Amino acid sequence: MKKWLKNKIAAISIAFSNVEKNFINQEAKSLDENVNQERRHTQGMLSDSLLHGEVTQEVKNLRWRTYKVLKASDGITIEYEYTDENGNLIYKTKKFDNKLALRNVKVDTFDDYELEMVFNNDEITISVDDAMSKYIKEYEQPVNSTHENGGLVTSHGEITGVEYFATNKTQAPINITRTYPPRFAIENFTKRISIRKINDTERLIEFYVSKYPNEYNKNSKLFIKEIQKAIKSGPRNFSFLEFDEVEFVTNKTIGVPDFLHYSYKILNFNKIVEFDGNYVIKFNAEILIDGEDILSEYIEKELDEKYNNKEAKKQ
Numbered sequence: 001m002k003k004w005l006k007n008k009i010a011a012i013s014i015a016f017s018n019v020e021k022n023f024i025n026q027e028a029k030s031l032d033e034n035v036n037q038e039r040r041h042t043q044g045m046l047s048d049s050l051l052h053g054e055v056t057q058e059v060k061n062l063r064w065r066t067y068k069v070l071k072a073s074d075g076i077t078i079e080y081e082y083t084d085e086n087g088n089l090i091y092k093t094k095k096f097d098n099k100l101a102l103r104n105v106k107v108d109t110f111d112d113y114e115l116e117m118v119f120n121n122d123e124i125t126i127s128v129d130d131a132m133s134k135y136i137k138e139y140e141q142p143v144n145s146t147h148e149n150g151g152l153v154t155s156h157g158e159i160t161g162v163e164y165f166a167t168n169k170t171q172a173p174i175n176i177t178r179t180y181p182p183r184f185a186i187e188n189f190t191k192r193i194s195i196r197k198i199n200d201t202e203r204l205i206e207f208y209v210s211k212y213p214n215e216y217n218k219n220s221k222l223f224i225k226e227i228q229k230a231i232k233s234g235p236r237n238f239s240f241l242e243f244d245e246v247e248f249v250t251n252k253t254i255g256v257p258d259f260l261h262y263s264y265k266i267l268n269f270n271k272i273v274e275f276d277g278n279y280v281i282k283f284n285a286e287i288l289i290d291g292e293d294i295l296s297e298y299i300e301k302e303l304d305e306k307y308n309n310k311e312a313k314k315q
Contacts, residue, residue, distance in 0.1 A: 046058045046062065050062075060298075060300055061300055061303050063298055064298050064299060064300040064303055064304070065303065067295045067298055068304075068307065070258075071257070071258070071259065071295065074257055074258045076094070076095055076096070077094050077096060078091050078092070078093055078094075079091060079093075079094055098253075098254060098255055098256065098257065099255060101254045101255070102115050102117075102118070102254060102255045105118055106276060107194060107196070107206075107275075108275035108276075108280055110271070110273050110275075111196065111204060111282075113196035113197055113198055113204050114196060114197045115194060115196050115197075115255070116195045116196060116197050116203070116255055116256075117194075117195045117250070117253055117254060117255035117256045118192055118193070118194050118195075118254040118255060119174070119192060119193045119194075119195070119248055119250065120191075120192050120252060120253065120254075121172055121173060121174050121187065121190045121191060121192055121193060122173070123172055123173075172185075172187040172188055172190070173248055173249070173251070174187040174190065174193065174246060174247075174248050175187075175247045175248065176243045176245070176246050176247075177243065177244045177245040177246075177247075178242070178243045178244060179242075180239070180242070181239075182239035182240050182242065182243075183226070183239050183240065184219065184222070184223045184226055184239070184240045185240070186207055186209075186240045186241075186281065188219075189209050189210075189217075189219075189220065189223050190207045190208060190209055191208045191209065191210060192208045193205060193206065193207055193208070193246075193248070194206040194208065194280075195262075198284070201286060201287055202267070202284060202285065202286055202287070203264060203284075203285050203286075203287060204283070204284060204285075205246060205266075205282070205284075205285050206280050206282050207280070207281040207282075208278045208279075208280055209223070209224075209227065209278060209279045209280075209281065210277065210278055210279075211224065211274065211277055211278060211279055212277065224279075226238065226240060227240075227272065227279050227281070230272060231272050231279075235269045235272075241269050241281070243266060244265065244266055245264065245265050245266065245288065246263070246264050246266065247261070247262060247263035247264070247288075248261075248262060249261050249294055250291075256291060259293060259294050260291040260292065260293060260294070261289055261291070261292045261293075261294050262289055262290065262291055263287075263288040263289035264285035264286065264287060264288060265285060265286045265288050266283050266284075266285050267283070267285055267286055268284050269282075269283055270282035270283055270284050
């Protein structure tokens with residue numbers, strides 16, 4: 001049921017995205033360039049508004065209803081409980097306590113600051129089509145044939161799995177602001193970020209980078225060597241340690257709910273330690289945004305009040 005709900009939400013989100021893009025378009029053009037200018041027989045219906053990028057009150061209500069359901073389902077798991085006398089499977093729902101999960105997270109003892117959250121930096125991968133198009137553009141046009149092992153063949157030969165994933169660029173959900181581009185972007189090698197509380201306004205931000213090279217990332221070995229050099233000679237003149245701000249929006253983050261925006265200003269580099277198979281790269285930071293709900297701007301007060309009063313839905 002949860003998987004079905006997520007699929008539905010994903011589909012609706014795409015429609016919402018089209019609505020938003022059309023809404024902010026100064027020319028207010030329809031998304032369909034060939035739409036008939038005469039009044040459509042479906043005009044006024046919710047499905048028609050979504051299709052043509054019209055921000056009606058029904059669209060706004062659907063958007064907020066969807067976001068509200070998504071937030072309410074955060075941390076809920078469905079577990080099998082028993083089978084009744086008629087052979088029906090009975091399930092129960094269980095609310096996962098995100099704060100308690102922090103107790104199971106291991107952190108190094110070089111610092112004794114309280115752990116506030118753990119943000120997983122799972123990469124967002126571009127589509128296979130885009131990735132292959134990029135590879136072909138860089139390495140030559142393909143020959144219309146495949147290798148006997150199933151790989152795509154170009155004039156340079158077969159594209160192996162390692163070559164494909166090495167060139168398959170991904171986007172990290174961590175957003176980092178810099179003055180100058182680095183040789184290595186730390187966010188592209190970071191598995192997770194731990195946020196530890198120093199005081200009310202400052203945090204210790206810890207970037208976890210695996211000590212072991214990633215065979216699918218051709219730059220992984222080079223970056224690990226760069227970290228080792230920084231440990232031996234000190235942090236000066238290493239561009240991967242030089243950035244101004246770091247921000248992210250929580251999603252399955254341990255310790256805090258989803259859809260919260262956090263932003264930090266980097267004050268200074270702290271240190272690099274080895275812990276649990278990782279290099280932990282630490283920075284002192286000042287809080288800029290401390291968990292703003294990114295969905296709050298979409299609240300429909302009238303609809304929300306109906307939910308709070310448990311009013312029956314009109315057919």
